[in-house]
Amino acid sequence: MTFTTAFAERTVATKALFERAKVTIPGGAGSTARLPRNGWKPYPLFMAEGQGSRLRDVDGNEYIDYLLGLGPMILGHRHPQVTQAVTDAVAELGTCFGLPYELEIEAAEKVVAAVPGIDQVRFTNSGSEAVGTAVRLARATTGRRLIVRFEGHYHGWQDTVYWSNHVDPELAGPIDHPRPVAMGGGVPAELQDTLVVLNWNDPESFIALMETRGHEVAAVLTEPAVFNTGCILPEPGYLELLREQTRKHGALLIFDEVITGFRFARGGAQEWFGVTADLVTYAKGIGGGFPVAAIGGTNEAMRLIADGTYSHSGTYNANVVQCAAVSATMDVLAEPGLYERQRALGNRLARGLEGIATAKGIDAYVEGIGTVFQLWFADRPIRNWRDAAAHAREDIFTRWYEEMIVRGVLFHPLQFENLFVSLVHTDEDIDATLNAAEDALSVVAREF
Ligand SMILES: Cc1ncc(COP(=O)(O)O)c(C=O)c1O
Known part of the structure; x- marks a missing residue:
C-alpha cells in the first residue's frame, strides 16, 4: 500500500x-x-x-x-505539577495586572539561578519578540546598527532577522561573501544594509569580517548549536571565538537559546558549552509548554532596560500564566x-x-x-x-x-x-x- x-x-x-x-x-x-x-x-x-x-x-x-x-x-x-501551578495561580490571582507582582520576581529569580551568565530576565510572549528585543537593545546600547548573523539559523519572523535562513544558495551567492536574502515578501529591502550574513563554523570569514567592520557591529546573533538546520554543533573553539572577537570589538554577543535553553542541560547552551553571552533569548521550554519567552542578560547588557531608557514593553509581558508556568517548570527541572x-x-x-x-x-x-x-x-x-x-x-x-x-x-x-x-x-x-x-x-x- x-x-x-x-x-x-x-x-x-x-x-x-x-x-x-x-x-x-x-x-x-x-x-x-x-x-x-x-x-x-x-x-x-x-x-x-x-x-x-x-x-x-x-x-x-x-x-x-x-x-x-x-x-x-x-x-x-x-505535566501535572506545571498544569496545577498554572490553574491554581489563575484561580487565586487572576491573569494579567498591567503591574508587577511577587510571582514574577519568583519566576525571574529561579531562571537566573538556573542559568549561568545572566543576572536579569524580562518575560515576554514569543521567541520572535525576545530576539527582536535583544537586537534592538544591542543597537541602542552600542549606538551601532550592524547585526552579524549566519546562514541556516532561524531567529523568528521579525523584519530585522527574517533573512537567510534556508536560503537558496544561488540567490545568496558565493559562500565567502553571501548576500542577505529576505525569507519572504514584505520585508523591507533597505534592511539588507543593516545585516552581515556569514557562513557558520567558519572562523576565517568571521575574523576577517570583525577585523574590517568590527567597529560597526552592534551584535553577533547566533544559535549556539544550529537546530534550525537539522542539528549542527559548533566546532571546538568556535563559540569561544565569537565571544572573544565580540569583546575585542565592543559588540554584544547574543545567544538565541529559543531551542537550546533548558533543553539538554538546565543552564542551556551556556552551561553545556561553557561560553556565556551578553544577551540570551529563551522561549521553547522555559514555561514547560505554556506560551512564554524571555530575554536574559548581564546587568551591564540589561542596563538600558533597567533605567527605562530602552522601552521593552508589552501588555501581556510577565502575565500570571507565564510566571506560574516558569516558576513551576524551574522547580521540575531542578530534580537531581x-x-x-x-x-x-x-x-x-x-x-x-x-x-x-x-x-x-x-x-x-x-x-x-x-x-x-x-x-x-x-x-x-x-x-x-x-x-x-x-x-x-x-x-x-x-x-x-x-x-x-x-x-x-x-x-x-x-x-x-x-x-x-x-x-x-x-x-x-x-x-x-x-x-x-x-x-x-x-x-x-x-x-x-
Ligand atoms: C532559534 C529560534 N529563535 C527564535 C524563534 C522564534 O520563536 P517563536 O516561534 O516563539 O516566535 C525560533 C522558533 O522556532 C527559533 O527556533
Whole structure:
C-alpha cells in the first residue's frame, strides 16, 4: 500500500477538519509552519489530546511524540505539577495586572539561578519578540546598527532577522561573501544594509569580517548549536571565538537559546558549552509548554532596560500564566539527575537509529545532544547550511518520516528540523520507536 493510501485510511476525521478549517483559518492552520507546503503532506494531522510523551489524533491514532509542539513540551503534555501551578495561580490571582507582582520576581529569580551568565530576565510572549528585543537593545546600547548573523539559523519572523535562513544558495551567492536574502515578501529591502550574513563554523570569514567592520557591529546573533538546520554543533573553539572577537570589538554577543535553553542541560547552551553571552533569548521550554519567552542578560547588557531608557514593553509581558508556568517548570527541572537520565535515553535512541540505518546500508548519521538530535541522510558531515543544501537527502528523509508516522511515531517531516526527546519519555517509548524504525528503514533501504 502506498503512503498516500495508508495515510488517507488513517486520517478520515483529520481530513474533514482540515477542509472545515480552511474556510475560516487561512490555509487551515494557525501557523504557516503547519501547512502542507512546510512538509505536512498531504495535510496536517489534527490532534485530540496529549499526555506525557504521547499524542492522540482525532481519528484515535496514538503517536510517540518527538515533535513536542515544535519544541516547547520539554516536560511532555499536561505535566501535572506545571498544569496545577498554572490553574491554581489563575484561580487565586487572576491573569494579567498591567503591574508587577511577587510571582514574577519568583519566576525571574529561579531562571537566573538556573542559568549561568545572566543576572536579569524580562518575560515576554514569543521567541520572535525576545530576539527582536535583544537586537534592538544591542543597537541602542552600542549606538551601532550592524547585526552579524549566519546562514541556516532561524531567529523568528521579525523584519530585522527574517533573512537567510534556508536560503537558496544561488540567490545568496558565493559562500565567502553571501548576500542577505529576505525569507519572504514584505520585508523591507533597505534592511539588507543593516545585516552581515556569514557562513557558520567558519572562523576565517568571521575574523576577517570583525577585523574590517568590527567597529560597526552592534551584535553577533547566533544559535549556539544550529537546530534550525537539522542539528549542527559548533566546532571546538568556535563559540569561544565569537565571544572573544565580540569583546575585542565592543559588540554584544547574543545567544538565541529559543531551542537550546533548558533543553539538554538546565543552564542551556551556556552551561553545556561553557561560553556565556551578553544577551540570551529563551522561549521553547522555559514555561514547560505554556506560551512564554524571555530575554536574559548581564546587568551591564540589561542596563538600558533597567533605567527605562530602552522601552521593552508589552501588555501581556510577565502575565500570571507565564510566571506560574516558569516558576513551576524551574522547580521540575531542578530534580537531581533528570537531565543525565534523559540525555542517556535520547542518546540510546539516536545511536539506535544510526545503527539501524547503517546496518541497512543507508548513508546516515546522527548529530545532537541527547534530548535533541537529527538523523541526517547524507554521505558526509554537515557543517553549515551550504553543506545541508547540497548534500542532505531530503527525499530520503521524507520517506523515513512517512514510514514512521503510519507506525505511530511523530516527528517533524523535514530533514532541516529535528527530533525532540522530552524529560518524560521512557525506555518503553525508545524501544517502541526503535522497533518501528527497524521496519521503516527496511522500506527506505529497499527504495533508495
Ligand atoms: C532559534 C529560534 N529563535 C527564535 C524563534 C522564534 O520563536 P517563536 O516561534 O516563539 O516566535 C525560533 C522558533 O522556532 C527559533 O527556533
